[in-house]
Amino acid sequence: MSYFFLAILFIAELVKEGIFFYKRKRIPAVQMGFITAEILIFLLLVIFGGLPLDTAWLFPGIYLVCGLISAYFLFPEGKKKDGKIRKAAKYHPSALPVHLLLLFLCMIPALLFPPMIPLPVTGGYAYETVSFTWTDDAREEEFCSDGSSRRVAVQFWYPVSGEGETFPLIVFSHGAFGYRMNNYSAYTELASNGYVVCSVEHPYHAIFSELDDGEVIIVDKQFMSDIFRINGDGMPEEENFRVTRPWIQLRTDDLNFVMDEITRLCGEEGASLPFSITDPDNIGLFGHSLGGAAAVTAGRERPQVRAVIDLDGTMLGEETGFADGKYQMNTEPYPVPLLCIDTSEHYDQGQKYGDQYVNHVILSLAKDGREIQFTDAGHMNFTDLPLFSPPLAALLGTGKRDAGECLVTMNGIIRDYFDYYLKGQGTLSLQETY
Secondary structure (H helix, E strand, O other), X not given: OHXXXXXXXXXXXXXXXXXXXXXXXXXXXXXXXXXXXXXXXXXXXXXXXXXXXXXXXXXXXXXXXXXXXXXXXXXXXXXXXXXXXXXXXXXXXXXXXXXXXXXXXXXXXXXXXXXXXXXXXXXXXXXXXEEEEEEEEEEEOOXXXXXXXXXXXXXXXXXXXXXXXXXXXXXXXXXXXXXXXXXXXXXXXXXXXXXXXXXEEOOOOOOXXXXXXXXXXXXXXXXXXXXXXXXXXXXOHHHHHHHHHXXXXXXXXXXXXXXHHHHHHHOOOOOOOOHHXXXXXXXXXXXXXXXXXXXXXXXXXXXXXXXXXXXXXXXXXXXXXXXXOEEEEOOOOEOOOEEEEEEHHHHHHHHHHHHHOHHHHHHHHEOOEEEEEEOOOOHHHHOOHHHHXXXXXXXXXXXXXXXXXXXXXXXXXXXXXXHHHHHOOOOOOOOOEO
C-alpha cells in the first residue's frame, strides 16, 4: 500500500511539473488542485486502506505540507494588488529535474523502510520487552584504544505471567551487519509460547548499536571490508581462517558473558523481571549466519545449553586449523541436539564438499544432528529484514519465496524444536525440504 501511494505521488508530481514546464509558468490553481488531491488520497489510504504510518513518512509528509503552503502563499494568482490581478509565476526549465530529485530524496526513507506489519504470534502469553547494556570488566574493548571495557547491548522479550512460572531461556546472536531486532518475529513467537528470549547485540559487528547511555556505535570499517572480501571470494582460505578466528572468539565471549550475567541476576534475592521468571539451567541457543556459528561454538561450551539452531551459518568456530589446503575440524562429539536451517543453495554447496564441509562433520558428531533446507529462499529470508526493508533485503539476498510465509514456517520449526528439547513437549517431525 505504501509503495502504491508513493507511485501515485511521483506520477502526479511528474504530470503537474510537466504542465508547468510546457506552459512555462507555475499555475497556482493547478498546484493547489494536485496537492489537495494528493493529500486527500493519502488520508483516504490511511483511514480506509490500512496504510500504517511511522517515522519513514516524515519527509513525504513534510513535502506534502510544503506543497500546500507553496500553493497558497507563493503563487497568489487572483489576489488583487494595486487594482491588478497578479499573474502566475514564471517557471524555469531547470525546476523540473530539481523538483523531481527533491521529491525522490524525500521518498527514500519510505521506499527503503515501508510500514511493517508484525507477523501474528501463536502462543497464549502476552509479552513485554526490556533492554540493558552490560559491561564486561574482564575484557578490554578491542575496537578501542582507550582501555575501556567491552559493553554488550541485550534486549529481552518475556511472557507476562502471574502464576509464579519459570520459563526456559533462549539466546540469539545476529549475523554480520545485523542488530538486536534481527529476528523480532521469532522472539515474539517464542515469548508468546512461554520462553524468555534474549537477543545479544554485538557492538562493532552490528550495523549500529545503541547503548543505554545514548551512545550509538556503528559497524567497524575493517570488519565490514573483510566481510565483503570473504563474500566476494576475494580472500584466500588461509587468510579467511585467520581473520574469522577473532570474530568467533568475540561473539562466543559475548554470549558466555551474557549467559553468566543472566545466571547471576536470576540468583539474586528479589530478582526483577525477566530474571525472576527465567530458568538459567535450561537454555536454547540460535543465531543467523555468523551468529549461528557463534551459537554452535557457545553451545559446545556450556552444560546448561539443551539445543542449538544454526540459521544458514557456516560453523566457523568448529574449524581448528588450516594446512595443506584443507581445514582441520573439531572431532569431539557435539554434546547437544543441533539443527541447521539452510537455503537450498547453501545446502547444495555443502553436499558438494561432503566431509570437507565443517557443518557436515559437526552434524555427524552431534547428539542429534539434523539439516533442513528452504527452497527458493535467500540468506536474508531467515531474518525479518524482508519485512522491515524489502529493497535492502533484496540487495543483500532474498529468494523468490514469500517473505512472510517463509518466516512463519521457520519460526514454527524453531518453536517446535525448542518445545521438544527444552520443555519435552510435542513431537519432532522435520521434513528435509520446506
